[in-house]
Amino acid sequence: MLLRRVLIAAACALALASGAVLSACGNEKEQGVEEPAREGLALEMAGVEYNVYITRELNPDVPPDEAYWAGPRAAPGETLYGVFLSACNRTDEEQDTAAFFKVTDNQHNEFEPETLPRDNAFAYHPTTLLPDECIPRAGSVAQLGPAAASLLVFRLPVSNTENRPLELEIEGVNPGEKLTYELDI
16 A cells, blocks of 8 residues: 555656656747647637637538538639637626638738628627627527537638648737637648
């Protein structure tokens, strides 16, 4: 029994020492600000927590994609990508959400999102959030849907999808603020 406690204590000490060594390496950069964050990380900017859950190609000829995008089909040599994200106000005050997004490839080509109609239940639209309020709203079709997120749609030339990594930039409501996510496509 005593040997078991000694082994457990030694394992815990080793784990703590390993963590201290790793954190002392100095390679920690602020995710989303100093280097692109990976999808699935919730990051705060100007009082709003953003999270990009998934990015995937859309095919509006099949469910559920037909509900996500009812606009013009991708032309030959183009493709549509959906970026599914949320924005939540975790403060005690009203907060405005980001209104400007773009995707950039490693060749510095930039793509802005397609305009989605107000009646699209999945569309991300900038707004002012009350404390503890989110986009998508709790109980909404988008929040209860497969991605549990709102949607931005980007039209990209197929050739540009090879210029990886593709990154989503979210421009903050205050000048100079932005978050960047590396899109997993």
